[in-house]
Amino acid sequence: MKNFLSMSKSLEYSSVAIGKFDGVHIAHKKLFKYLDDNSCVLVIHKSHSKFLTPLKIREKLISKPSYKLPFKDIHSWDGERFADFLDKKLPNLKRIVVGYDFRFGKDKSYGADDLKSLFKAEVLIVPEIKIENLPLHSSIIRELIGFGDIKLANKLLGRNYSLEGGVICGQNLGSKELYPTINIKTQSFVLPGNGVYASFTHFKSRVFPSVSFVGNRLSTDRHFSIETHILDKNIELEEKTIQIEFVDKIRDNRHFENLSELKHQISLDIKNAKDILNT
Structure with missing residues (x-):
């Protein structure tokens, strides 16, 4: 999976999904359905973790072009810097898709709703999904497997x-x-x-x-x-x-x-x- 930060040219995608996407589970696949044909996926990646799906497998399971966004390089950014970064990398961006629990920025102080005030693009927040009354989270799946x-x-x-x-x-x-x-x-x-x-x-x-x-x-x-x-x-x-x-x-x-x-x-x-x- 290519590193999004190292991409030298602006990418021409019109929609993007952002998240960890560990497991590439049912909720993630529902989120991807809101992307258009000219879209990509940014996978926020923490190294030295136990994964449901390592990056090379995630790339196979995600049907769109996907890029690694290393957490260690962006975790201290404020919301404005993150927004400016995406605007420059994806100048044709018209839609951002995230899960309801998406957090970003320094100390994870920004949430999914903050994206709406930071971006001119449409921000679509996918609500929580439950199966058998269990919230569909990678952390829950990890526990069940363990x-x-x-x-x-x-x-x-x-x-x-x-x-x-x-x-x-x-x-x-x-x-x-x-x-x-x-x-x-x-x-x-x-x-x-x-x-x-x-x-x-x-x-x-x-x-x-x-x-x-x-x-x-x-x-x-x-x-x-x-x-x-x-x-x-x-x-x-x-x-x-x-x-x-x-x-x-x-x-x-x-x-x-x-x-x-x-x-x-x-x-x-x-x-x-x-x-x-x-x-």
């Missing part, structure tokens, strides 16, 4: 939550004693609560039904791991990065007395995953 309520989180996202990670070596125990798994290490993503999930695993430009685990391996070495077992497939993996898409939680993480008990439980997890995924 609690393991992935099904409700997916409903608010409007898609299944997914994360990417680099493939790493595991214990080599699964293929010998249990079920073979692909182990990954990931950074910057919000992690689902510890447990076992019905999932889809993406690699080789294909999607495979799977059962995935997040948490400490309580029955073996107690180390934290993220691993996925591909259902009914023997996979020779050459990819360095894979994506896991979480559909629904099957059970919490727990300790088993021996590998035989653990293997039996995994077989039940696989059956449940197949039922959930309709495979």
